[in-house]
Amino acid sequence: MTRAQIWHSLEEVPADLGASAVTIGNFDGVHLGHRYVLDALRDNAAARSLEPVALTFWPHPRHVMQTPGEPPLITAHTDRDRLLLLAGMNGVLDLEFTWDFAQYSAEEFVRVFLVEGLGMRCIVTGSDTRFGRANAGDVDTLLELGRRYGFDVVVLPDLSPGETAATDAAAIDAGPLDARSPGEPGPAEAPRISSSAIREALLSGEIPEATAMLGRFHTVADVVHHGFKRGRELGFPTANLGPMPQGLVPADGVYAGFLTVVEQSQEHRGAPPLVGARTTISIGTNPTFHEGSEESPRMVEAYVHGDNSLDLYGDTVRLEFVERQRPTLRFSSVNALVAQMELDKDVTRRTLESVQSDVLHRR
Ligand SMILES: Cc1cc2nc3c(=O)[nH]c(=O)nc-3n(C[C@H](O)[C@H](O)[C@H](O)COP(=O)(O)O)c2cc1C
Ligand SMILES: Nc1ncnc2c1ncn2[C@@H]1O[C@H](COP(=O)(O)OP(=O)(O)O)[C@@H](O)[C@H]1O
Secondary structure: OOOOEEEOOHHHOOOOOOOEEEEEOOOOOOOHHHHHHHHHHHHHHHHOOOEEEEEEEEOOHHHHHOOOOOOOOOOOHHHHHHHHHHOOOOEEEEEEOOOOHHHOOHHHHHHHHHHHHHOEEEEEEEOOOOEOHHHOEOHHHHHHHHHHHOOEEEEEOOOOOOOOHHHHHHHHHOOOOOOOOOOOOOOOOOOOOOHHHHHHHHHOOOHHHHHHHHOOOEEEEEEOEOOOOOHHHHOOOOEEOOOOOEOOOOOOEEEEEEEEEEEOOHHHOOOOOOOOEEEEEEEEOOHHHOOOOOOOOOEEEEEEOOOOOOOOOOOEEEEEEEEEEEOOOOOOOHHHHHHHHHHHHHHHHHHHOOOOOHHHHOO
16 A cells, blocks of 8 residues: 555555554654654564554643643644654554543544454554553553453663664664563663653743654744835844744744745735745744834734735745754844844844755655
8 A cells, every 4th residue: 555644544544554563642743753753663564564554633632631831732633644654654543532432442442443444463662652542551451451351562662862863773673572571671872752842942942952852843834924114114024924824833932934835825826835935933922013012913024035025915934943043132222123134134144055955756
C-alpha cells in the first residue's frame, strides 16, 4: 500500500491496509525525539513488510483529563498530522480523545484498536509508554499482550539532544524485545528532548534551542487579517495573523524568519504564491501606539522583504521562526520606531544570508 492517509476512526481505515507496525503518541511538535521513534518504526515496518502507522489523539489527553489552563500546544492539529505523514507514515489514525475513550482498559485498547483495527504485528515504543484506563498499561503489558496476540514489541532507548536516529540503529537492530530492560537509563546522560522543553524555549524566545530539538523551524500559521493600516504609512506593510493562530506563539519580540502562502484566497488563485520569502516578524502589543493602561491586542505580523505591493489579505500564511532579534520596545516617536525597523530589516537580512526555509529544503 502506498496511499498516505489520515483516518479519524477505525471505520475509515481501509479494509486492504494489510498488517501494520504501529507507534502511539500525542506527537506535539513532531520533534526529533518523535522522529527517532518514527524512523525506527519505518525501519521495523520495512524489515517485516508491514505498513507504518502512527496512532494519535486529538484533543491532547491532558486537555481532556486535567483542569483548564494547560500550556498551549506547539503544533496545531492538522500540522501535527501532516508532519507525521512527512515523517514517512503510510497512515495516521487520529482518534478523538474523550472521557469515554479513556475508559478502555489497556488490554481492550490494544485488542480493539491495534490488533483487530489496524492488524498490528509490531509496536515500536519508548520505554516510558503508558496507555489504557488509569494509564495502567506499560511496556510489560505490551510484552504480555504481544505473546498473546502475536505482535513484536520494540522498546527504544531514550534519545538525548545531539544524538541522531542513526546513533541508535544498533539498539533497533538488536531485535524486538531485547533493546534493554524497561527503566534502564538511555545511552546518554543529557536531558531528553521533550515537547515541554520546546514549549519553554519558544515561550522564552530561545528559537535556536527550539529548532535544535524540533529538527526544523517552528511555525505559526493563519489567514491574513486586516489591521490598523498603519504599516503602509510607515513604509513597512505587515501581514497580520488573527488573534488565535495555529501553533504556539513565541515570546514577544522581533524575529527573522520566512513566510510561505500555504493556501491562496479565492481571488488570489492563479498568481504564483510566495514560498520561503524572507521576513521580519513582530510579536507584541505595539506599545509605541498604545498607552500603558490601554488594552491592546497582541499581534503577530510579518513584513516581507523585497516587495511592498503584495496582497496577502485572505491568504493562509505559515511563518517559520529562525532567530529572535530583540524585545518589543516602546519608542518615544514613530520616527524612532521606523529607524529601528530599518535596522531590524538589516539584521534579518544578515541572519538569513546562509539560511534556507524548510519549505525550500523539501523541494
Ligand atoms: C520589524 C518590525 C519591528 C517592530 N517593532 C515594534 C516595536 O518594537 N514596538 C512597537 O510598538 N511596535 C513594533 N512593531 C509593530 C508596528 O507598530 C506595527 O507593525 C505597525 O503599528 C503597523 O500596524 P498595522 O499592521 O496594524 O497597520 C514592529 C513591526 C515590525 C514589522
Ligand atoms: N512586503 C509586504 N509584507 C507584508 N504585507 C504586505 C507587503 N506588501 C504589501 N503587503 C500587504 O499589505 C498588508 C498590510 O498593510 P498594512 O498597512 O500593515 O495594513 P494592515 O494594518 O491591514 O495589516 C498585508 O496584509 C499585505 O496584504
